[in-house]
Amino acid sequence: MNAPTVGEHLRAQGISRRDLLKFCTVAATAMALPASLAPRIAAALERAKRPSVIWLPFQECTGCTESITRAHGATIEGLIFDAISLDYQHTLQAASGTAAEHAREQAMKDNWGKYLLIVDGSVPTANAGYGTIAGVSHLEMLREAAKGAAAIVALGTCAAFGGVPMAKPDPTGALPVSAIVKDKPIINVSGCPPIPIVITGVLMQYLTFGRIPDLDALGRPQAFYGQTIHDRCYRRPFYERGEFAETFDDEGARKGYCLYKLGCKGPTTYNACATVKWNNGVGFPIEAGHGCIGCAEPRFWDKGGFYEALSTGNWGTAKTLGAAIGVGVAMGAAAALSARVRQRHMEKKA
Numbered sequence: 001m002n003a004p005t006v007g008e009h010l011r012a013q014g015i016s017r018r019d020l021l022k023f024c025t026v027a028a029t030a031m032a033l034p035a036s037l038a039p040r041i042a043a044a045l046e047r048a049k050r051p052s053v054i055w056l057p058f059q060e061c062t063g064c065t066e067s068i069t070r071a072h073g074a075t076i077e078g079l080i081f082d083a084i085s086l087d088y089q090h091t092l093q094a095a096s097g098t099a100a101e102h103a104r105e106q107a108m109k110d111n112w113g114k115y116l117l118i119v120d121g122s123v124p125t126a127n128a129g130y131g132t133i134a135g136v137s138h139l140e141m142l143r144e145a146a147k148g149a150a151a152i153v154a155l156g157t158c159a160a161f162g163g164v165p166m167a168k169p170d171p172t173g174a175l176p177v178s179a180i181v182k183d184k185p186i187i188n189v190s191g192c193p194p195i196p197i198v199i200t201g202v203l204m205q206y207l208t209f210g211r212i213p214d215l216d217a218l219g220r221p222q223a224f225y226g227q228t229i230h231d232r233c234y235r236r237p238f239y240e241r242g243e244f245a246e247t248f249d250d251e252g253a254r255k256g257y258c259l260y261k262l263g264c265k266g267p268t269t270y271n272a273c274a275t276v277k278w279n280n281g282v283g284f285p286i287e288a289g290h291g292c293i294g295c296a297e298p299r300f301w302d303k304g305g306f307y308e309a310l311s312t313g314n315w316g317t318a319k320t321l322g323a324a325i326g327v328g329v330a331m332g333a334a335a336a337l338s339a340r341v342r343q344r345h346m347e348k349k350a
């Protein structure tokens, strides 16, 4: 019997075409595609075969897995995530020991050259014993699984850029996936953790278009990482007017002023938090009164204090707050312009 398509699988889960269309409209907007493309995305998704996915969690905190599995309720993106054939994920699967490893080996053999490999966590390289699964080092398992993969998703900042395990003094010699695998397409989905709808959006793009999305210079999907938090932050008008909270409980903080002076890294952090938001679109950290700590960027842990203004850390080259604000405004304008150009380009392509 043929394996069910994503559409068949979703229908079996009780998802109506109307619900799927609604989700595709939201996802199209998040991917900077015209909402009018939603029916075509939905049709392509319905026809798509469920790809085999092998997910290897390495040196991580399980936050990336939590991010996707703790989506509130039975969301459509959760069901689309279900709609892939997740053949191995040792944190989630019921099987363990020899049976689990056999499942991984079998899935790789049956889908050689075609499966999608998801990796979360960085890879310890200082000593093979620092991270092992069934007696196989993380490094060896990654190399072996990467050989038969069609593409790799480096999920979370640890897999994409080394993240917290690679922070000084980096006792395990942690490396990101891209430092080890050089001959496969790699999609870096950074964030500590990444936003659930960004994870499913990337999987959906792969399912819908059958290819990896357009990436930025750091290998991240441009649709989600094409603009900074600052570009789309609702506190931006306060920034432009020079109205800043000086402490977390002053009058400025109460009035919702910009959090730049309290260490917000929004101006140099590329992620979709300000647009797609967290917790099913309820909000994002800046709405809760805390600045962005730059978790989607390389070396975010080492670049300077989370509560130090950008101009005083290693995040930018600006020497003074005034200069930093000028740089921020210029970056914002440049990013907004490039986003408009990119959107027109993507609309033409679509």
Ligand code: SF4
Binding pocket: 229, 230, 231, 233, 234, 235, 236, 237, 239, 257, 258, 259, 260, 264, 265, 266, 267, 286, 291, 292
């Ligand atoms: S500095 Fe932070 S709080 Fe202020 S506008 Fe930019 S992203 Fe928003």
Ligand code: SF4
Binding pocket: 191, 192, 229, 269, 270, 271, 273, 284, 285, 286, 291, 292, 293, 294, 295, 296
């Ligand atoms: S607001 Fe900044 S620190 Fe917070 S999740 Fe988004 S990118 Fe990460």
